[in-house]
Amino acid sequence: MLTLNHFLILSFILFSIGVAGVLLRRNIIIVLMSLELIFNSVNISLAAFAYYLQSITGTVFVVFNITVAAAEVAIGLAILVAVYRTRKTVYVEELKDMRY
């Protein structure tokens, strides 16, 4: 029998992997992909709560979440292309013009 904890633990493991990717990688495209991993893990936990609490709100929220994630990816990649045009780099350590 699958319980809520199974899905929560899976979602949490994926979330940790995503956070590790955001913090550890230098390539900004991989950082954006890790953000998508984080979005997905949150979606899993929302859908699991919706199923185990027998409520539809979580499912509807996942739909909104996916929409926001798609908008985020479009804007993020557009910013990435603009940055690459002016700076000629995609490594987060070299994008430090706004650091104090």
Next chain:
Amino acid sequence: MEQIFFYIFAIVAVASAIAVISVRNPVHSAMYLIVCFLQVAAIFILLRSPFLAAVQVFIYVGAVMVLFLFAVMVLDIGKESFGEHMHSQAIPAGITVLGLLAVVGWLISKGKITVPLGNYTEEVLTKNTEVVGKSLYTQFIFPFEVVSLLLLIALVGAIVLVMKEKGKGAGSTRS
């Protein structure tokens, strides 16, 4: 039976997620991310939400990953060498992730469900798509409209961000 499938999907999802953040080539990373998204879609089916699974496959695997691969291709980002793909902040990052692991693990093990259950039982959810569609167009109509506006803004914003500045050249094809 269901548990066996859950473990298969979960293990493949976690393994491909680890591959996403550890391989060198961004294109391989994107491919592993597609595998991870498909496993998540399968997990949505285990949660009796075939609508979410379809949306996941269409939007994430179809649209988002194509955008990612397109960006990788346009920018022509070469392979990172393995030795330098870690930050100088690797140790604080590791400590942060481990702290998160401890706190959320404790919360998951201690948490109890105290809210009353809703009225969407498994029999109602067999018509999942119909139920979601009805509540999306009645109860959640205002957030639905807001989200559509957000998508429009994101579309216009993405076009404006990658447009060439005016005055530099007449055509957008000029580099």
